[in-house]
Amino acid sequence: MQREIGTIDAQEVMAVLAAVPDPEIPVISVVELGIVRGFDPLREVVIITPTYSGCPATLVIEQSIRAALDAAGLSRILVKTELAPAWSTDWITQAGRAKLLAYGIAPPPLGDGAPSLRNRLAAQCPQCGSHNTTEISRFASTPCKALWRCNACQEPFDRFKCH
Amino acid sequence: MIDQPLFHYALRLGDDSLILGQRLSEWCGHAAALEVDLSLTNIGLDLIGQATSALGYAGDLEGAGRDADGLAFHRDALDYENCLLVEQPNGDFGQTIARQFLFSNWHWLFLSALAASKDATLAAMAAKSVKEVSYHVEFANDWMVRLGDGTPESHQRLSAGLDWNWRFVEELFIGDDVDNEMVQRGIGVDKASLRAAYDARIIDVLNDANLPVPKKHRAITGGRRGHHSEHLGHLLSQMQFLQRAYPGASW
Numbered sequence: 001m002q003r004e005i006g007t008i009d010a011q012e013v014m015a016v017l018a019a020v021p022d023p024e025i026p027v028i029s030v031v032e033l034g035i036v037r038g039f040d041p042l043r044e045v046v047i048i049t050p051t052y053s054g055c056p057a058t059l060v061i062e063q064s065i066r067a068a069l070d071a072a073g074l075s076r077i078l079v080k081t082e083l084a085p086a087w088s089t090d091w092i093t094q095a096g097r098a099k100l101l102a103y104g105i106a107p108p109p110l111g112d113g114a115p116s117l118r119n120r121l122a123a124q125c126p127q128c129g130s131h132n133t134t135e136i137s138r139f140a141s142t143p144c145k146a147l148w149r150c151n152a153c154q155e156p157f158d159r160f161k162c163h
Numbered sequence: 164m165i166d167q168p169l170f171h172y173a174l175r176l177g178d179d180s181l182i183l184g185q186r187l188s189e190w191c192g193h194a195a196a197l198e199v200d201l202s203l204t205n206i207g208l209d210l211i212g213q214a215t216s217a218l219g220y221a222g223d224l225e226g227a228g229r230d231a232d233g234l235a236f237h238r239d240a241l242d243y244e245n246c247l248l249v250e251q252p253n254g255d256f257g258q259t260i261a262r263q264f265l266f267s268n269w270h271w272l273f274l275s276a277l278a279a280s281k282d283a284t285l286a287a288m289a290a291k292s293v294k295e296v297s298y299h300v301e302f303a304n305d306w307m308v309r310l311g312d313g314t315p316e317s318h319q320r321l322s323a324g325l326d327w328n329w330r331f332v333e334e335l336f337i338g339d340d341v342d343n344e345m346v347q348r349g350i351g352v353d354k355a356s357l358r359a360a361y362d363a364r365i366i367d368v369l370n371d372a373n374l375p376v377p378k379k380h381r382a383i384t385g386g387r388r389g390h391h392s393e394h395l396g397h398l399l400s401q402m403q404f405l406q407r408a409y410p411g412a413s414w
């Protein structure tokens with residue numbers, strides 16, 4: 001049965017999207033990562049925004065969102081990409097940050113990529129909790145991560161870059 | 164009707180990023196240390212991502228059915244409008260770093276200004292890209308100091324790399340008819356106005372790197388008109404090979 005325009009509410013759509021994992025870091029959802037900017041119930045459009053311009057996961061994310069909406073019987077909802085305002089790591093939710101840490105990735109510091117804030121604070125080791133850490137490489141396995149090392153437990157770890 | 168100046172403006176934005184991104188990808192698997200390999204290829208990836216957006220927009224403006232891939236893979240050197248600096252060969256690591264330093268510092272200033280464009284699409288792309296480019300600047304500036312203030316060998320190589328690339332810096336600040344119209348319409352950036360800030364930024368780093376500030380050079384231009392060095396043709400022959408040999412191939 002076709003539902004009338006305006007009867008699909010944002011809560012329902014966001015609940016569907018909250019179950020869509022990021023393809024690179026599957027413990028965190030696309031909503032927690034701040035990729036989903038919202039749902040417009042009148043236009044029936046989900047607005048998403050890419051993380052990095054060259055992030056290879058962007059296409060997969062869009063396809064996963066499409067598939068999840070289809071599976072929930074929401075095929076008529078459109079998915080639209082908007083670049084502005086530019087995605088920022090400040091949009092990663094508190095729950096998302098906690099999940100990153102538990103997964104072994106130090107969450108990004110707050111500060112929207114402000115150069116004055118970036119990398120000034122030592123990352124906290126996700127393994128042992130020490131702040132005695134050193135950055136090894138600002139560019140690492142994916143565009144969003146930097147490579148760090150813990151001087152206390154000697155383990156290397158990824159840190160989500162401030163962006 | 165095609166908005167010709169805007170089309171060329173978007174094309175140039177995309178071509179600069181695409182060609183430098185392709186150049187950096189040549190380092191994949193060849194850098195002296197894993198961290199450097201990751202850095203150069205990640206910067207390349209950022210740039211190719213930016214190019215995808217800009218060339219996609221250029222294709223939309225043109226309205227002739229060419230998408231970003233169509234523009235990237237099915238144009239000859241004469242139809243490329245990138246600046247000459249980005250097509251320069253990688254040379255050794257010092258030459259690559261000098262090119263990145265000279266370009267990224269300009270790129271950052273240019274994009275920061277373009278973020279205020281009256282064209283909402285260009286403004287959005289610029290605001291997004293400048294965040295990525297701030298990391299490129301940091302990487303290049305750090306390595307300039309590390310190599311310049313390093314061993315006699317690293318200093319000499321960086322110095323030679325700077326000499327090679329310096330000739331192509333003037334072009335970054337010279338506007339043509341396309342630029343002039345874009346500036347008048349509040350869409351484009353007055354490139355000459357970026358020069359003082361650029362000089363201040365690079366002189367700061369050169370001082371830290373124990374390198375003399377190169378003398379102003381007679382401008383070598385032509386990139387924006389499609390007059391390129393022979394290096395671009397070789398780059399394109401590699402980048403475009405697959406789509407030229409098997410048009411429309413996909414996987």
Ligand SMILES: [Zn+2]
Binds near residue numbers: 126
């Ligand atoms: Zn530790």
